[in-house]
Amino acid sequence: MTYDSDDPGYLESILPLVDFLEVTPDSIAVMSRAGPSIPQSTLAELERYATQVGIVVHGVGLSIASASGWSEDYLRLLDEIAERVPITWHSEHLG
Numbered sequence: 001m002t003y004d005s006d007d008p009g010y011l012e013s014i015l016p017l018v019d020f021l022e023v024t025p026d027s028i029a030v031m032s033r034a035g036p037s038i039p040q041s042t043l044a045e046l047e048r049y050a051t052q053v054g055i056v057v058h059g060v061g062l063s064i065a066s067a068s069g070w071s072e073d074y075l076r077l078l079d080e081i082a083e084r085v086p087i088t089w090h091s092e093h094l095g
Contacts, residue, residue, distance in 0.1 A: 001014055001015075001018040001020070001021055001022065002021075002022045002023075002024070003021050003022060003023045003024070003028070003046070003049075005028060005042055005045065008045070011049075015049065015052050015053055016052075018053055019053060019054060020053055020054040020055070020056045020088065021046075021049055021053045021054070021055055021056065022056045022057075022058050023046060023055060023056070023057050023058070023081065023085075024057075024058055024059060024060065025038065025057065025059050025061070025074070025077040025078060025081060026059060026060050026061045026074075026077075028042050029077050035073050035076070036073050036074075036076075036077060037076075037077070037080065038077060038080045038081060043080065043081070043084045043085065044084075046081070046084070046085045047084055047085055050085055050086050054088035054089075055085050055086065055087050055088055056087070056088055056089045056090075056091075057078070057081055057082075057087050057089070057090045057091075058090075058091050058092070059074070059078070059090075059091075059092045059093065060092070060093045061074050062074055062075075062092045062093070078090070
């Protein structure tokens with residue numbers, strides 16, 4: 001199941017039926033003057049869910065194959081998640 005913070009009631013009702021929750025850093029990040037980051041409330045929610053299901057991170061924004069190289073901002077987003085949430089698996093589109 002894909003994480004959607006817009007409807008926590010629905011998510012909590014579905015969690016007992018799934019083994020893994022997919023999180024896409026690109027879709028949960030918010031922009032501030034300091035750059036993109038993941039809200040602390042979202043990280044806390046994911047920590048709670050990780051006690052019930054495996055957390056799988058799947059990103060679409062790590063642009064390793066581009067001429068401009070990877071995004072340091074994006075790597076910081078991955079670090080924010082990995083520092084707080086026990087991740088079962090991480091994958092990327094590598095666009």
